[in-house]
Amino acid sequence: MADLPHGKRAIGTKGVYRNKKDERVIVIRNKARLVTQGYTQEEGIDYDEVFAPIARIEAIRLFLAYASFKEFAVYQMDVKSAFLYGNIEKEVxxxxxxxxxxxxxxxKVYKVEKALYGLHQAPRAWY
Known part of the structure; x- marks a missing residue:
């Protein structure tokens, strides 16, 4: 925990809770995630640009065709969990x-060093 530096703003957080259920609709696991309220961030103050890791279907097809032609190995990864490991460059x-x-x-406030869900910086940190 730290004191909020002069000229900085603290972003709010909220907890997101979800129950995982099996096929019989019995709760088997409770999940909780801390999410930032990124909608309170202001462009130019809290972040400079927004980056969305989204690809058009045409780009994916072209990539797979080229990888097949060149006999490249193609791997799949989970983008959601990748967000949790990106370092934040700007002070948040x-x-x-x-x-x-x-x-x-x-x-007191917390200084964020790794990307959290909801931050506008999270996709750029992952990229």
Missing amino acids: YVCQPLGFKDLEFPD
Whole structure:
């Protein structure tokens, strides 16, 4: 935890909770994820550009045809989990999550070093 530097803004966070169920609709696992409220970020202040790792179907077909022609090995990867491992270059601070506030230091914030879901910087950090 750190004090919020002068001229910086802290981005809010929220918890996203989901129950995984089996085929009999019995809860087998509870999942929780901390997500930033990226909609509160302002372009030019909190981030410079937005990058979306989305490919058009034509580009994918062309890539697969070329890889097949050249006999390249093509591998699949999970883009969602890749977001969690990208380093953030710009200083980003988030508020303490609701329900997990430190009562001794309620005004402290967290400095984000790895990409979190919801940040506009997350896709660029992954790329």
